[in-house]
Amino acid sequence: MTSLTAGAVAALVGGELTGSPDVRIAGVAALDAAGPGDLAFLADPRWAAYLAGTRAGAVLMDPRFRGHAGGPATRIVVADARAAIRTIALRFTPEEGTGWSIHPTARLGRRVRWLGRIAIGAHCDIGADVTFGLDCRVAPGVRIGDGVALGDACVIGPGACLGIAGFSHAAGDHGPTDLPPTGKLRLGHRVTVGALSTIARGSIGTTVIGDDTKFDAQVHVGHNVRVGARCLVMAQAGIAGSTTLEDDVIVAGQAGLADGLRVGAGARIAAQAGVIGDIPPGATVSGYPARDHRQVLRHAAALARLAPHARILEQLAHSAHATAD
């Protein structure tokens, strides 16, 4: 795909075009970075100030920005401009992303098997008996331990390590002893693992990742964790051993979950939250120890209210105590 007309863009996204349908679009870009051959988009009020100054050839926008003046003469108004720009961006994705091959520098163990097509990047190390479903993509420098099973259309980011030994140390007579990891790791379909993330195999038993679950970069998942379907786990979050996440859980960046917990379906764990107890379905928690996010905000507000009077409240408490004596 080398270029599209603005008219073709409008047709592809079902949008309403004003201006010239003949403007040629050769790529997508942010409002402040776009040039005359780019399609920009406006889906967030924080970006509205960039509309007037953009050099974009055309702009996709949500209907609420229709009244904003300035910017390209060619506009396409569409119900969800963010979704629409994705549709168009897909048309311009570089073709090398579609290469299916195993790089000659990758090391494959015995009996590695896959269905359909597979892409394995340079310097990967794939252990014995690893199985891939249809159309998996493995970026350069990934290490996958023996016997790990991946479903269809999994995408593994550069340098990620799947099926590592979990951290099962117990203090013995001569220091910590290791439990040899005889367990497994199984990923469902369409699982994405970000760059430099680590997912441990079971120590005994299996670590399981559900369909359509996505991990960002530098995430850590401990041994025997069970993650449900459609979960999102953001960068640098960590999940300790044997914890279970039900379906549709969102774990924000740098959050941590202790071992052996259960997080109910649809729960949201805020950034940096430290979860040390079970979380009910649908709850939103933050802070350390993590608790209901509204309570966290109420407590913080209460402390801000009381802090300037701490000394006099302390005196009142002393007086009350003296009176009571």
Added chain:
Amino acid sequence: MTSLTAGAVAALVGGELTGSPDVRIAGVAALDAAGPGDLAFLADPRWAAYLAGTRAGAVLMDPRFRGHAGGPATRIVVADARAAIRTIALRFTPEEGTGWSIHPTARLGRRVRWLGRIAIGAHCDIGADVTFGLDCRVAPGVRIGDGVALGDACVIGPGACLGIAGFSHAAGDHGPTDLPPTGKLRLGHRVTVGALSTIARGSIGTTVIGDDTKFDAQVHVGHNVRVGARCLVMAQAGIAGSTTLEDDVIVAGQAGLADGLRVGAGARIAAQAGVIGDIPPGATVSGYPARDHRQVLRHAAALARLAPHARILEQLAHSAHATAD
């Protein structure tokens, strides 16, 4: 080792067998994942509910579960079922874990030396003058900088980076300047480093890791840190430059220690704790800034008690202040 009888298992762990001593065991597995050829185990009340439904051929259990009905006819009761399953699991560890070789894709610098046997995985990069003790194992994709010294039986996880340059930047006239790292890194015996962990060399002087200390995945250790013997450092924890951990310290996941501190022997740093001052031996600390864990819990409880009354307490403080005026 292809299989053991249940009778042999009982003899190996010193357990009391009921049922058939002839059941053949070919592996270990969790209660809910085990098949007829597997030995399962029960050492935690949270797993007792899985006993009745397990398909395991036999089960190891702590004495307290003796009265639980259901599950395999062949049971082995043993004082510590968790320790016992480890003993048996070791018998079934895959043999390829015992291969001693240097993969042809690994790059070794000049004068790399080792004692006894060594295993170095694919795509490792080992710098000049690195020395290994007896029987070290280095997983694929590990980078070890020039001159790093490892003791006997060290195990380095995939993608770990040992002996990197520390972060020693100071604001100069033209931005931060680097201190070239001329220092060293020395690991004791039986040190384990998890996947994708980073340990810096000294900037000047040496970073030292004591015997039997274990690091989980994605841990960071700064330059000139000194870690004692038998410490455990969990996933995603970080230790800043020049901090000292005495022996037997436990640092839980995502905890962080600032630079130049001393943590006393046997101290426990809770998950996500942010340590910005010295910690006495044996203390348990949590929170940010990290302080005695019981105090953290008391303060949290006090705030929960006061928060609903913040407004009225504020009024009381104002009244008291007015009266005092």
Added chain:
Amino acid sequence: MTSLTAGAVAALVGGELTGSPDVRIAGVAALDAAGPGDLAFLADPRWAAYLAGTRAGAVLMDPRFRGHAGGPATRIVVADARAAIRTIALRFTPEEGTGWSIHPTARLGRRVRWLGRIAIGAHCDIGADVTFGLDCRVAPGVRIGDGVALGDACVIGPGACLGIAGFSHAAGDHGPTDLPPTGKLRLGHRVTVGALSTIARGSIGTTVIGDDTKFDAQVHVGHNVRVGARCLVMAQAGIAGSTTLEDDVIVAGQAGLADGLRVGAGARIAAQAGVIGDIPPGATVSGYPARDHRQVLRHAAALARLAPHARILEQLAHSAHATAD
């Protein structure tokens, strides 16, 4: 450079020498690790106790330590001993650090270009159309995605991943959907990226890192982030998508910044701080949610003062409420 005399050291740093100018110095080391051929230094009162016992051949020291007894007979007093030891350490940096070459195991994509000299380590994977300025150094195992642009004298640590796809998932009908990353990543001059750090390309638009900015190990930078000049980002910190850091910002270890924020010039984000709103220029913030560091300390002190009286204050509040009714 194999050795220097103490007199030559004094001349190089502009220091005042007492003792023998003929002592030969073959390296630099910390006071407690130095041997007779080493130059040690004293720039911090915490290290003064090591002066008397050091085996160093000579010592560089700040003027304020002039009166301290003991230690090597050969001393060099200099206005800034820490800066001076850097100057000397540079003379002893191992020569292999100055090799300029591309290791034969590195994979380079089509049309990779560089100016002047370049060093690319073993097992690197450099994508198509990547451009380097003058004299860049890329450590072993680094992955750089297609089209990433680096300025002059950039230094990329082992295993770092530049130009990865950002985490742009939105919940669609059939689970999260990806936005194909068509954006770019551009690093300025003299940017340092630590080991195993990850920097995402723009999803649409460009992720930009300013001149002289330094990232420590295991840092994560999301898509479309803009980092100014001369920023310092310590180990394990994370910056979520589309956030802007102006010039001279310092982000301490394990701190996290949410997406879409602006951090003003010269602001300091304390270790483990969780930033969820804009930060004004020059501010110092800590805690979660991050706020003025002095306020954090005041609130913590107030809570410590009130906690022992929580029960009686609760009673006072109840009484006041009853009176008011």
